[in-house]
Amino acid sequence: MSWLPxxxxxxxWLWLLLVLxxxxxxxxxxxxAPREITFAAVHWLQRRQPQSWKRLQLRDTWLLxxxxxxxxxxxxxxxxxxxxxREEAGPLLLVDPAVTPSELAAFTELKGPFAQVLWxxxxxxxxxxxxxRANDSWHSVSTLAAEPRYRxxxxxxxxxxxxxxxxxxYSPHWQWHSSGSTDSVLIDAHTPTPxxxxxxxxxxxxxxxxxxxAESGSARLEPQRLADPGLLDPQKFDWLxxxxxxxLPQAALSFARAGGLLLSDSSVTIPETLNFVPLTDDGGPxxxxxxxxxxxxLRYRGNxxxxxxxxxxxxxxxxxxxxxxxxxxxxAAQQPxxxxxxxxxxxxxxxxxxxxxxxPLQQPLLLVLVLLLVLxVERALxxxxxxxxx
Amino acid sequence: MELLDPxxxxxxxxxxxxxxxxxxxxxxxxxxxxxxxxxLEFQQYRSYQPGDAINHIDWKLxxxxxRYYVREAEQGSQMHVCFVLDASASMAQPSFAVPELTxxxxxxxxxxxxxxxxxxxxxxxxxxVLNDVNLRRVPAGQGEAHHHHIALELQRSQAxxxxxxxxxxxxxxxxxxxxxxxxxVSDFFERGQEISDFAxxxxxxxxxxxxxxxxVEAEExxxxxxxxxVRDPEAGDAGSRLREVDAHSQxxxxxxxxxxxxxxxAAGFAGRQSPLTSVQIERPLADAVQRFVQLHSRVx
Numbered sequence: 001m002s003w004l005p006x007x008x009x010x011x012x013w014l015w016l017l018l019v020l021x022x023x024x025x026x027x028x029x030x031x032x033a034p035r036e037i038t039f040a041a042v043h044w045l046q047r048r049q050p051q052s053w054k055r056l057q058l059r060d061t062w063l064l065x066x067x068x069x070x071x072x073x074x075x076x077x078x079x080x081x082x083x084x085x086r087e088e089a090g091p092l093l094l095v096d097p098a099v100t101p102s103e104l105a106a107f108t109e110l111k112g113p114f115a116q117v118l119w120x121x122x123x124x125x126x127x128x129x130x131x132x133r134a135n136d137s138w139h140s141v142s143t144l145a146a147e148p149r150y151r152x153x154x155x156x157x158x159x160x161x162x163x164x165x166x167x168x169x170y171s172p173h174w175q176w177h178s179s180g181s182t183d184s185v186l187i188d189a190h191t192p193t194p195x196x197x198x199x200x201x202x203x204x205x206x207x208x209x210x211x212x213x214a215e216s217g218s219a220r221l222e223p224q225r226l227a228d229p230g231l232l233d234p235q236k237f238d239w240l241x242x243x244x245x246x247x248l249p250q251a252a253l254s255f256a257r258a259g260g261l262l263l264s265d266s267s268v269t270i271p272e273t274l275n276f277v278p279l280t281d282d283g284g285p286x287x288x289x290x291x292x293x294x295x296x297x298l299r300y301r302g303n304x305x306x307x308x309x310x311x312x313x314x315x316x317x318x319x320x321x322x323x324x325x326x327x328x329x330x331x332a333a334q335q336p337x338x339x340x341x342x343x344x345x346x347x348x349x350x351x352x353x354x355x356x357x358x359x360p361l362q363q364p365l366l367l368v369l370v371l372l373l374v375l376x377v378e379r380a381l382x383x384x385x386x387x388x389x390x
Numbered sequence: 391m392e393l394l395d396p397x398x399x400x401x402x403x404x405x406x407x408x409x410x411x412x413x414x415x416x417x418x419x420x421x422x423x424x425x426x427x428x429x430l431e432f433q434q435y436r437s438y439q440p441g442d443a444i445n446h447i448d449w450k451l452x453x454x455x456x457r458y459y460v461r462e463a464e465q466g467s468q469m470h471v472c473f474v475l476d477a478s479a480s481m482a483q484p485s486f487a488v489p490e491l492t493x494x495x496x497x498x499x500x501x502x503x504x505x506x507x508x509x510x511x512x513x514x515x516x517x518x519v520l521n522d523v524n525l526r527r528v529p530a531g532q533g534e535a536h537h538h539h540i541a542l543e544l545q546r547s548q549a550x551x552x553x554x555x556x557x558x559x560x561x562x563x564x565x566x567x568x569x570x571x572x573x574x575v576s577d578f579f580e581r582g583q584e585i586s587d588f589a590x591x592x593x594x595x596x597x598x599x600x601x602x603x604x605x606v607e608a609e610e611x612x613x614x615x616x617x618x619x620v621r622d623p624e625a626g627d628a629g630s631r632l633r634e635v636d637a638h639s640q641x642x643x644x645x646x647x648x649x650x651x652x653x654x655x656a657a658g659f660a661g662r663q664s665p666l667t668s669v670q671i672e673r674p675l676a677d678a679v680q681r682f683v684q685l686h687s688r689v690x
Contacts, residue, residue: 034617034634040480040579041609042622044647045635060616385615 009080016075023067027060060385066378073371077364090115091154094124094144096179097132098158103179107156111177120144120155142169145348172347194261194323194330196223197237199252200244205310212316219320234258234295238330239323242268243304257293261327264297265304284318285309289326298326396672399499400491406541409502415676416507416683435459469513470530470569473501473540475547476576476585477521479623482549483577486608487672493604496671497575498544500602502537503679504573509537516570517543522558523551530570552624553584566592572599578655581624586658593662600686601659602678603668609648610670612641 008014039045093114095104104127108114118124119132122143137157144150152173198206202223210221223241226232229251232240240260242252245267253270256262276288276299286301302309312318324330402408438447438458451459481494505515509532517540519526528536528543566572572592576585578601592599608614614637625631652668659666667685669678 034619035614036619036621036632037486037614038483038621038623039608040483040577040623041644041648042620042625042633043579044644044651045620045633045640046643047633 006081009082011079013075013079016078017072019071019075020068023064023071027064063378063381063385066374066381070371070374070378073367073374077367077371080364092150092152093117093154093156094120094150095127095156096120096137096158097135098137099156099179103158104156107177107179111154114154120157124150138168145169145171146353148353151350151353169346169348172349193219193221194238194327195236196221196239196241197232198223198225198241198243199227199229199232200242202241203243203304203310205304205315206241209316209319213320216316229255232260234260238327239263244268247271253292256295256297259294261295261323262292262297263300263323265300265309266302268299279322283314284322285312285315287322296326298323396485396488396491399675400488400495403545405498405502405545406538408499409506409537409541412499412503412676412679413506413510416503416679434462436462469508469571470516471505471508471513472516472518472530472566472570472572473505474518474520474572474574474576475501475544476553476574477519477524477547477549478552479521479549480577480579481604482623483606485606485672486613491671492549493577493606493671494547494549496675497602497604498547499675500678501573501575502541502544503675504682505540506537507679507683509533515540518562519543519547520554520559521549521551522554524548525554525558527562527565552581553588555584559588563591563595566595566597568596570597572597573602574599575602575604577605578603579624586655589659589664590662593664598664599662600664600682601666602682603655603666605668605670607670607672612637612644612648614641 091114093108093116095117097119099107104117108117117127119127119130120137120140121133121135122140124144141155144153146169151171153171154175154177156177156179158179202225206223210223214220224237229249232251232255234255237255238260240252240255240262242248242262242264246269248264248268248270252262274290274292274297276290278286278288280286285304287298288301289296289298300309304310399408435448435451436459438460442460446460448459448461451457475494475497477494481492481497483493485491501517505517508515512532514530514532515536516530517526517528524547526543526547528540531539574585574589574592578585580586589599589601616637618635618637620633620635621631622633656666656668665685667678667682669681
């Protein structure tokens with residue numbers, strides 16, 4: 001209901017508007033039963049065919065309107081309207097402190113004048129008067145997302161400055177700009193490609209999967225075969241595809257503990273009992289995962305050489321998604337990068353923002369007076385009608 | 391004047407008592423001169439004949455002349471008033487303001503009241519209650535007992551059917567006295583011209599026919615709105631009994647037609663020198679009696 005010049009303090013009362021059906025129903029039912037009278041002077045009344053369309057007409061339309069108005073006013077009184085005051089006009093620009101003055105001047109010249117140019121920091125201050133405080137623009141953006149004043153601002157970012165490890169909160173109304181290049185990509189969206197080590201036979205489906213991933217542009221993987229688990233270096237490899245049935249070697253386990261992602265099927269075992277958590281969130285092959293130190297182990301149910309595992313039309317995408325989701329360091333590395341206009345993170349919806357510029361109706365007494373007046377008129381009309389009917 | 395409200399009128403069962411009560415109200419002020427003049431007007435003395443009542447002897451004259459003389463007063467007008475009450479089904483029309491009160495009940499009280507006044511004056515009254523289902527008749531008589539008789543007969547009568555046809559009225563004509571006045575109490579809602587014809591025929595035979603029309607307020611104002619289902623009390627078959635009417639659109643047309651019918655009815659009676667008295671049953675009954683009496687000063 002943003003088109004209204006006011007909003008409601010307690011909109012849950014608006015459900016009560018359903019009571020408007022009651023007078024409507026009463027009027028409809030009353031109409032369906034015409035009053036029956038004995039009238040000896042019927043001789044002087046015209047005989048006419050009862051018109052069926054006339055039955056659908058509501059009687060006492062004015063009375064009905066008054067009653068509806070009365071109930072609507074009552075509900076409005078309960079829901080407490082909040083008047084909206086006009087917000088100051090003109091676009092607002094939030095500038096990343098890392099942007100140089102010359103870049104800022106070039107930008108404002110290009111994108112037209114702004115009513116206010118403020119530093120992007122938790123308490124924005126005018127660029128012209130104050131020096132920026134050293135701060136994290138990621139944090140600033142997240143803080144300002146819920147501020148009603150800055151919900152529709154333009155944001156000028158310097159590439160590479162926005163970093164953070166928590167989910168970014170942002171306003172969906174913001175317009176993003178990047179200083180420097182005219183590239184629409186704020187920060188290089190190129191994600192680091194994980195390097196993969198393979199121990200044991202590479203599964204038959206691996207080569208076509210890697211080919212398809214490269215063709216679709218998702219990732220360009222270059223798996224490397226290792227004969228000896230002792231050569232595993234967590235600094236060198238991100239993922240380990242272990243395909244040797246039997247006991248898991250200690251080296252592979254310590255690779256995962258050091259931050260790597262261990263991928264295997266259920267033929268690989270371990271003497272200790274680990275608390276595997278089944279993951280069934282998508283349509284891909286069913287799997288389970290367990291955290292090991294800084295890394296984790298993603299183990300597929302059953303044998304991944306089976307046709308049941310690889311006979312899937314979307315297998316490459318599903319595997320890529322499952323693996324990259326499980327690789328937390330990779331996720332963290334990806335997090336602060338987003339293409340312009342499509343930030344990754346949590347948008348702060350309008351409903352979560354408390355509008356500062358809206359204040360309760362100054363005189364609810366006025367509404368009560370109007371209510372009483374309408375009630376008076378309605379009563380007078382009804383009583384006069386009843387008198388006429390006898 | 392003490393006025394009885396319509397509800398009391400509708401609920402009182404004892405017509406004889408009620409009519410006396412009402413008559414006392416009507417006659418306040420007029421009572422003295424009327425009663426003293428009527429029947430006590432001195433006319434002549436005549437010598438006493440055995441059988442004359444002793445209290446009629448003029449004792450002062452006896453003292454002077456040593457003979458018995460009897461004061462002979464002028465006999466009252468010795469008028470015969472025949473009340474004809476229409477008891478067709480339309481007379482059961484209740485008032486819309488006081489649903490207990492019907493036209494018939496009002497008419498009964500009105501007749502009983504006037505009848506009491508007349509018998510107190512020494513006039514003779516008779517009663518005819520007419521409809522095509524049941525016909526009640528009280529022959530002419532005088533006195534309190536006769537008034538009581540009329541009141542009882544009135545109480546028993548009920549509204550049903552229509553105004554009687556010519557064949558049913560035929561035996562009645564011979565029973566009308568030559569010198570009686572007919573008071574016709576009806577709503578004058580006719581199917582054809584039957585009630586007017588009856589009045590005209592009574593009038594043609596040299597007996598003045600004094601009409602009283604009973605109306606309900608709603609018949610003159612038509613205060614309804616919205617959809618109505620109107621029941622016609624005198625319609626024969628069930629099909630035409632109920633009529634669907636949109637009150638709002640019919641109001642003007644109805645009021646015009648009704649006024650026109652009233653005017654032609656009044657004109658017909660005015661032409662026979664017996665003007666029509668229309669009363670609303672919601673108004674005080676004593677007023678209605680007085681208006682009627684004043685209009686037809688010959689009666690009272």
